[in-house]
Every structure is written in C-alpha cells, then in structure tokens.
Amino acid sequence: MNKxxxxxxxxxxxxxxxFMINLITTVITGVLMYxxxxxxxxxxxxxxxxMVLPIITLVSCILIGVVVSACSSRAVLKNVREFIExxxxxxxxxxxxxxNIRKPPEFRIxxxxxxxxxxxxxxxxxxxxxxxxxxxxEFKTPIISIKGFAEILKDDDLSKEERNEYLDIIIxxxxxxxxxxxxxxxxxxxxxxxxxxxxxxxxxGEQIRQSILxxxxxxxxxxxxxxxxxxxxxxxxxKKMLNQxxxxxxxxxxxxxxxxxxxxxxxxxxxxxxxxxxxDSGIGISKEVVSKxxxxxxxxxxxxxxxxxxxxxxxxxxxIELHGGTIECESIVSKGTKFTIILPIxxx
Numbered sequence: 267m268n269k270x271x272x273x274x275x276x277x278x279x280x281x282x283x284x285f286m287i288n289l290i291t292t293v294i295t296g297v298l299m300y301x302x303x304x305x306x307x308x309x310x311x312x313x314x315x316x317m318v319l320p321i322i323t324l325v326s327c328i329l330i331g332v333v334v335s336a337c338s339s340r341a342v343l344k345n346v347r348e349f350i351e352x353x354x355x356x357x358x359x360x361x362x363x364x365x366n367i368r369k370p371p372e373f374r375i376x377x378x379x380x381x382x383x384x385x386x387x388x389x390x391x392x393x394x395x396x397x398x399x400x401x402x403x404e405f406k407t408p409i410i411s412i413k414g415f416a417e418i419l420k421d422d423d424l425s426k427e428e429r430n431e432y433l434d435i436i437i438x439x440x441x442x443x444x445x446x447x448x449x450x451x452x453x454x455x456x457x458x459x460x461x462x463x464x465x466x467x468x469x470x471g472e473q474i475r476q477s478i479l480x481x482x483x484x485x486x487x488x489x490x491x492x493x494x495x496x497x498x499x500x501x502x503x504x505k506k507m508l509n510q511x512x513x514x515x516x517x518x519x520x521x522x523x524x525x526x527x528x529x530x531x532x533x534x535x536x537x538x539x540x541x542x543x544x545x546d547s548g549i550g551i552s553k554e555v556v557s558k559x560x561x562x563x564x565x566x567x568x569x570x571x572x573x574x575x576x577x578x579x580x581x582x583x584x585x586i587e588l589h590g591g592t593i594e595c596e597s598i599v600s601k602g603t604k605f606t607i608i609l610p611i612x613x614x
Contacts, residue, residue: 345373352380361388405446408439450577456507456584468505470540470609471498471533477512478531484520485529493530499540501611507585514578515544515605522603523548535611539591542607551597559595 345367355363361384365377415432418424424432474496478485485492519529523546530545551559560583586593591609 349376349380352384356384356387361385405443408442408446411439412436412443446577452510452581456581456588462504462588464504464506465502466505467500467502469498470501470503470508471496473505473509474512474531474533474542477509477516480513481516481520484517488520488523489526490520490523491526491528493528494532496531496533497535499533499535499611501540501609503589503609504585508589511582511585511607514582518578519544519546519548519603522546538611540609540611542609543604544607545602545604547602550599550601550603551595552599556595556597560593 348367349365352363352365363384365380367373367377415436419429419432475494478492478494516529516531523529528547530543532545533540533542535541560579583593586607586609589609591607593608594606595603596606597603
C-alpha cells in the first residue's frame with residue numbers, strides 16, 4: 267500500500283482532484299434536478315422549450331462547480347500558502363522555518379529539501395557568527411597584551427631582565443598576530459580557488475622527509491622518537507601547498523604529544539592514489555571534538571592558552587580537497603591521534 271501511494275505523482279493527484287470536482291458537481295446537479303422535478307418546481311409546462319432544460323442544467327453545473335472548486339481548492343492552496351510563509355520567514359533570516367507537508371509525494375520531497383536547506387543556512391549563520399567572535403578574540407588578545415607590556419616598558423625603574431622579558435612577550439605576540447594574518451590570507455586565497463594552479467612533478471616522499479628534518483629541533487626538544495616508513499613517489503601537484511600540509515600536521519603531532527612520545531609517519535602508493543598516515547602518542551582528542559577540528563578557529567583548548575589560532579587544520583583540509591583528496595582524523599583521549607590523507611596521483 268505504501269509503495270502504491272509513493273507512485274501516485276502530483277499529476278495523478280491533480281487529475282483525481284479535477285475528476286472528483288466534476289463528479290461532485292454532476293451528482294449535486296442531478297440530485298437538485300431530481301428534487302426540483304419531485305417537488306414540482308420543474309415540470310413539462312415550464313420546460314416546454316427545447317433548450318430550457320440544457321440551459322438550466324448548464325447554469326446549475328457552472329454555479330455548483332464554482333462553489334465546489336472554491337471550497338476544494340482551499341485544501342490545495344493551503345500547502346502553497348504554507349510554503350510561501352516558510353520561504354518568507356527564511357528570506358527575513360528566520361532559519362527556524364520548517365515545512366511538514368505530507369501529500370502529495372512531490373510536496374513531501376519539497377518539504378524535506380526545504381527543511382534541509384533551512385538547517386544548512388542556519389548552520390552557516392552559526393559558523394559565520396562563531397568565525398567573527400573567534401577572529402575578534404584571536405586578534406584582540408595579542409593587541410591588548412602588546413599594549414599592556416608596552417605601557418609597562420615606559421617605567422624607568424624596570425630592571426634589564428624585566429625589560430627583556432616584556433620585550434620578548436611583545437615579540438611573541440607580534441609573531442602571533444603575523445601568523446594569524448598570514449593564515450587568514452592563505453585560507454581566503456585557498457577558498458576562492460576553484461582550479462589548482464602552479465602544479466609540478468615532484469617526489470612527495472622526499473618532501474615529507476624534508477619537512478621532518480625542518481622540525482628536527484622541535485622533535486628533539488620533547489625527546490620524541492620517530493618511526494618513518496616513506497616510499498618514493500612522484501606526484502603532479504602544488505608543491506608549496508602540500509609542504510604546508512606536512513609541516514602543519516607534523517607540528518601538531520609535536521605540539522600535542524607527550525615528552526618522550528612517538529610520532530609515526532607512513533606513506534605508500536596504492537594503484538592510482540597515495541596513502542599517508544601521521545600518528546602521534548599524545549593527549550588525543552575527544553570523540554565530540556574530532557568532528558569540529560577542521561572548523562575555522564576551532565580550538566579544543568577554550569582558554570586559548572595553547573599556541574595557535576585554529577586555522578591550521580582548516581587550511582590543511584582545504585588544500586587536500588583542492589587536490590581532490592581526503593583527510594580523516596581518528597583519536598583516543600590519552601592514547602594519541604591519527605591523520606589519514608589520501609591523494610590521487612594525477613597524470614600530466
């Protein structure tokens with residue numbers, strides 16, 4: 267029965283609706299004509315003319331048809347009015363608007379698609395608000411810090427050690443501002459790109475090894491061991507962008523790792539794609555947070571005490587997607603985190 271109902275399309279509903287109006291009009295007209303003859307209102311004397319009865323029947327059908335159509339159309343137009351009201355709410359920025367039209371099937375699909383669209387628009391609005399709030403926080407904090415320590419430096423009674431300490435803080439906060447501005451510009455540039463440019467053929471395995479070497483001092487500072495299993499493979503891609511990906515992921519593997527921890531980097535070629543995994547034995551990420559780590563400005567450390575501005579992984583994901591690849595994150599709290607990147611090997 268449900269399958270049969272799903273197959274009844276809007277056109278069939280419309281056909282049945284018109285048929286029912288005609289049927290009801292005909293039945294009502296017939297009943298009124300019968301009653302009129304039974305009560306003697308119409309008889310052979312007052313319909314002696316050949317066209318009198320057809321004209322009376324026609325006029326009756328028209329009048330009754332108009333009344334029946336007007337009453338019946340209210341039910342049909344109710345759905346249209348509901349849709350108009352919902353779209354009007356949506357246009358005014360009320361993303362809580364929802365439709366619950368069940369029949370006909372096309373209207374049910376319309377309701378479902380409209381509700382999905384409203385939910386997506388609501389999510390985008392929330393993300394936009396969060397982006398503005400987070401950006402304001404990230405931008406404002408170092409400026410306040412620089413201003414505060416610059417004012418303290420005006421004190422002539424400060425010792426040389428204190429003065430140098432405050433200057434170091436100002437330098438660090440300035441670097442933080444520079445990093446924020448650079449990342450925002452990079453993200454903006456990447457997001458506006460529809461086609462990947464400046465591609466070249468290079469050895470991606472060698473590139474990852476060089477990235478590890480660049481961060482060698484950071485690995486040593488936390489006495490982190492390395493387990494590297496990287497194959498050589500040539501890929502046609504944007505070398506500069508992918509280099510940014512490896513540096514960011516490896517830097518995070520160090521930053522959120524424990525002292526004397528372990529970082530494993532594996533890369534192997536699989537038919538027409540490359541599989542890369544970067545695993546650390548660090549603090550891990552909770553299940554609720556994993557789905558949000560690629561969001562703009564998202565940081566699990568809500569106090570913002572950890573260095574960073576929450577844009578690194580967003581940029582990483584955009585770069586990977588721009589190359590036609592995918593990136594996934596798996597993590598267990600206190601056990602570590604695993605990033606899996608799959609990149610297609612594009613032919614020139």
